[in-house]
Amino acid sequence: xxxxxxxxxxxxxxxxxxxxxxxxxxxxxxxxxxxxxxxxxxxxxxxxxxxxxxxxxxxxxxxxxxxxxxxxxxxxxxxxxxxxxxxxxxxxxxxxxxxxxxxxxxxxxxxxxxxxxxxxxxxxxxxxxxxxxxxxxxxxxxxxxxxxxxxxxxxxxxxxxxxxxxxxxxxxxxxxxxxxxxxxxxxxxxxxxxxxxxxxxxxxxxxxxxxxxxxxxxxxxxxxxxxxxxxxxxxxxxxxxxxxxxxxxxxxxxxxxxxxxxxxxxxxxxxxxxxxxxxxxxxxxxxxxxxxxxxxxxxxxxxxxxxxxxxxxxxxxxxxxxx
Numbered sequence: 001x002x003x004x005x006x007x008x009x010x011x012x013x014x015x016x017x018x019x020x021x022x023x024x025x026x027x028x029x030x031x032x033x034x035x036x037x038x039x040x041x042x043x044x045x046x047x048x049x050x051x052x053x054x055x056x057x058x059x060x061x062x063x064x065x066x067x068x069x070x071x072x073x074x075x076x077x078x079x080x081x082x083x084x085x086x087x088x089x090x091x092x093x094x095x096x097x098x099x100x101x102x103x104x105x106x107x108x109x110x111x112x113x114x115x116x117x118x119x120x121x122x123x124x125x126x127x128x129x130x131x132x133x134x135x136x137x138x139x140x141x142x143x144x145x146x147x148x149x150x151x152x153x154x155x156x157x158x159x160x161x162x163x164x165x166x167x168x169x170x171x172x173x174x175x176x177x178x179x180x181x182x183x184x185x186x187x188x189x190x191x192x193x194x195x196x197x198x199x200x201x202x203x204x205x206x207x208x209x210x211x212x213x214x215x216x217x218x219x220x221x222x223x224x225x226x227x228x229x230x231x232x233x234x235x236x237x238x239x240x241x242x243x244x245x246x247x248x249x250x251x252x253x254x255x256x257x258x259x260x261x262x263x264x265x266x267x268x269x270x271x272x273x274x275x276x277x278x279x280x281x282x283x284x285x286x287x288x289x290x291x292x293x294x295x296x297x298x299x300x301x302x303x304x305x306x307x308x309x310x311x312x313x314x315x316x317x318x319x320x321x322x323x
Contacts, residue, residue, distance in 0.1 A: 111316050113177030115207070118200040120273070121166035121182070122212035122283075123148035123159035124189035132192040135235050135275030142272055144192025149215035151295035158289060159187065161298050162211045165286065168308035169211070173315065181205065193273035197281070205279040206322075207246055207315065213298060214285040222291045223261030226251035227283040230269035242280035246318040250284055253314030258306065260287065260294075284311060 123145055131141035148158035163184070170180045181203045183189065183196045200208035214225070228247035229236035236243075247265040255262040263285075268274060274281050286307050287294045297303040 110177040112173060115178045115319055116203055116205050117173055117178050118181045118203050118205040118208045119166045119170055120196050120210040121162040121184055122210060125159055125187035132194045134272050149289050151289045153292040153295040154299045156299050158213045161213055164304045165307050166211050168305050169311050172308055172312040194276045197273050197276035201278045208277055208279050208281040210273055210283040212283055212285050214288045215290040216288055219290050222288050222294045223263050224254040225263035225266050225285045227266045227268050229274035230267040232269055235275045239280050243282055246280055247282045249317040250314030253310045257310035
């Protein structure tokens with residue numbers, strides 16, 4: 001036993017044995033370093049993929065514009081009445097955006113004499129999670145009113161801002177001779193977008209204007225867009241052209257007078273308030289409450305009046321073209 005132990009001990013001190021052991025240790029360390037580097041590369045690739053995916057999702061949300069109603073769980077699918085022909089032109093939501101560049105003239109007294117205009121301040125303080133048909137005869141239903149967006153800087157809810165702007169607009173339009181009907185003049189509205197459209201239908205409105213504020217996952221996004229109905233046989237084919245003309249005039253006025261980015265006019269096939277309307281209908285998204293600066297402006301009384309004045313000027317342009 002003593003001899004074996006001594007030989008083993010001597011073997012461990014053999015230079016060749018020590019060299020082989022160091023070589024094995026070096027190989028093991030190299031394998032460990034390579035494994036670590038490989039894991040780090042894989043982790044970086046995963047992180048890059050996540051960042052690209054989130055950026056792509058954010059861009060898709062922002063490019064849709066008109067998030068006032070999409071935030072209200074408005075469907076993103078193309079809808080049509082049960083009797084719609086397969087060949088009927090139907091545009092999907094937020095698929096067509098057109099910038100505008102028409103001149104907005106100065107206001108003229110009594111320029112809207114005899115015109116019937118229905119103003120719909122978007123949303124209300126009382127949310128309504130009940131469901132309603134997305135259009136006449138449709139089996140597709142949508143939430144009536146989950147409440148809209150809120151200011152990222154002020155915390156003020158959208159229905160407060162839209163009502164303030166709408167009341168200003170009412171005064172301006174009445175001073176120009178129009179007969180104005182409001183869907184609501186308080187914080188409360190009982191019903192959904194179908195009921196709002198039916199108010200405009202019953203009034204025989206020559207224009208149904210739905211005032212909303214926008215929202216985005218990108219808080220640097222600002223500006224205005226104006227939504228109008230897509231061409232859907234049996235629902236909106238009779239109001240498509242005048243609605244588009246009104247949207248073009250109002251969008252141009254908002255961009256020109258307020259000096260804000262132009263997100264264009266946007267066709268929407270999925271909005272209950274459009275699909276139930278029998279009169280020309282538009283929905284201006286007058287600014288992004290998700291943008292801190294624009295949120296603060298939208299909650300300023302002076303700016304709310306300025307927005308209303310821009311809307312009124314656009315309405316005048318529209319009716320001047322109709323006459």
